[in-house]
Amino acid sequence: MTRRTEWPDSADELSRTAGDAETRSGRRGRRGRQAPEDGPVDSGGPSSSRAESGPPRTPEEQARAICLRLLTGSPRTRKQLADALRQRGIPEEAAQEVLSRFEDVGLIDDGAFADAWVESRHHGRGLARRALARELRTKGVDSALIDEAVGRLDSEQEEVTARALVDRKLRTTRGLERDKRLRRLAGMLARKGYPEGLALRVVRQALEEEGEDPEFLEGHLPGD
Template sequence: MARFRSSTSNGDDAEQREAAAAADPATRARDYCLRLLTSRPRTRAELAQALVRREVDQGIIDQVLGRLDEVGLIDDQSFAEMWVRSRHTHQGLGRRALLQELRRKGVDADVAAEAAQGLDREAEEERARQLVRRKLAASAGADERVRMRRLVGMLARKGYSQGLAFEVVRAELAAEGTDDELLDELRD
């Protein structure tokens, strides 16, 4: 006569497996990382910091992140490329600011530099022009020297090089009809 397990014992087995998995620190760490990754992409360093804050053992951190890396859930190169495109397009950030943000997120300097290379000078210059045009309308009527200083400062804060900032502001003010003498001051 064959013995059959009752349906209650199958449920108990499943509960025991879940309890054992929940007790395993590596499983808890992996599950936490997966929850973090569902909200947005993250760098390996960001996940490592999150696990350190939860006081997870370094060996478990290395194991979990290694496995997530193997299966392609962590890819700092793809993250950096996506970050550069997104922040340049939506926030108007220049190359310098993008590199700084990627370093803060723990992306390797070489990986960050390679991702920023995808941002060509023409695209960076055009985005700077868009930012300046938007601010020009808002600052109409203000002293021309003040406008120039504010526009160059705005581009510098967004990570554009000084040379590019001066070049773009000068060209946009010239197109608006600003006095040539004031524009010459901007060149110096």
């Protein structure tokens, strides 16, 4: 007879239902018998039955516990969690059922993840829209959600951030040949995803304000 999965009605209840499973997992870890986090899911064989009290966990229960443990560490996208469940041997049908339920109760929200990622990575690392979009694609975020999240950064904000990055880097390039300074500063912005025209304009302005010859800069950097 197939065991029916009973789904809680809220995120809090969903978290509580995994409590026993996580407690059992913690006991195994303290005894030195817990599998590595990225290892296969316990198959529920005879040795597992002896180590745990109660009936073996269903794939859905295992998937819930895995997802909750990962989400406790940091927010994850649906694709990231799906990949983790696949690596741990959770059947696809059970994984998709759990992931859909987590979305229903708000524990998975790729749109909110994308918004937070853009905010954190732009202000913390100075990444531009192009680089942010590339990172979000690798995490499996839908293109429409990516466009919406990176669209909150306008060109004016990008230019302000690019100038701040150049200002911090300027002093480390003093003493270098002018050509090398130009390449180093523009290359730094390019690696962070800034368009070439914007990167070169910001570098030119910064160097002009520092006293570099405007005619030299005009000869080496394209205009607006």
